[in-house]
Amino acid sequence: MDNAKLILEGKEFQLPVKVGTEGEVGIDISTLRSKTGAITLDSGYGNTGSCESTITFIDGEKGILQYRGYPIEELALKSSFTEVSYLLIFGHLPKKEELEKFNYDLTHHSLLREDMKKFYEGYPPTAHPMGVLCSMVVSLSAYYPDSPDELYRNIIRLLAKLKTIAAFSYKKSIGQPYIYPRNDLSFTGDLLHMMFAVPSEEYKVSKTVEDALDLLLILHADHEQNCSTSTVRMVGSSEANLFATIAAGICALWGKLHGGANQHVIEMLEMIQKDGGDYRKYVERAKDKNSEFRLMGFGHRVYKNFDPRATILKKTADTVLDELGIHDPLLDIAKNLEKVALEDSYFIERKLYPNVDFYSGIIYRAMGIPTEMFTVMFALGRLPGWIAQWKEMRDDPNMRIYRPRQIYTGCTKRSYTPVEER
16 A cells, blocks of 8 residues: 545546554645645544654554553553653653652652742632643743753653642642642652641551552553644644643643543532432433433543543542542442443443543542542643653654644635725
8 A cells, every 4th residue: 555546626646655553544645735736624633643653552443542552451550650651751661770760850850949839829719720730830931941951851840840730739729838749759649748738737648549540640641642732742843842832731631622521520420419319310311312411421532442541440440439438429420320321222332431531530539639620630640641742743853833724715805995984
């Protein structure tokens, strides 16, 4: 398969075909406009490959997700979030000494400059943590130079400081004093400690919660060319600095159709609870083609049979709820909805299975993480994937600034009339 044939206005054109290492087929149209004068129209880029990448492979039909060739099931079982971060960013699983240095560097770069704390004073307590997160990230560019010599340190600074920024954002929203990072805790253990510890009480990080959070971050670490990742590549293609580029990705993730999905799961459960907890009523509404109601957290745009991340998280959700002894009416509603979706033929035939957003929302709630922080946790997990995608693009000698085309459908040329004559 060397070329694809395109016939336009009676003329035939040959376009090269590229095949990926996992058999994905793409028609290279990079010369289409120069050869034919035409462009492709693909609203939402649903059928357009914007790049070639070695980072993440997804096969939605078979439920496959791989980071750098490693199945997500193996990484979830055997790896840690910091190890997966190293894998995504630098392209290989770290050796023992490489991982030790990476963890050391992450631990010892997690403090924020003291004057940055003053930024938080300008935000009202009601400010959404995602708004605070993205503005604080772009502010880092004022403190750290953007140069090739600083690349590794800036990657470390961003990974290490984002969890501190996130925890401080949460503390600001609830009116509690900031808790500084500790060097004796793991990456996720330190995040939990900064979020939930208070100066007057001793806080011990739960191993169950720590492990579950580490797993959640791994499962969200990258997901190919989604909206926020494409935003990172789009902004980064202009050679914007790393901090500004990642801040743009955070803004894209903030949208309710992207990172806000697990938050909407909890909001749906709260709505059902307020309506008496009759989940069957809402199941029937979801089946009614005349109803606008949709069950949030079921099915997936990419995965057509099952979401491999959800399969992993289902077991974790059961473990967390059992070991923490959580008794929450919202979680009871969620378990009932899950049971229906896994047994009802309507949902089975339409492949409306519980997805990663469904289970992650349940786990975050069981951990005591407030709903408005869900998307922040998503951003923390996705950060190494964003950095890896940005770095891969910047390292490409053929990188060019992103510049999509359009089909103009507005007015044709017309004459201007002065305001007095209109």
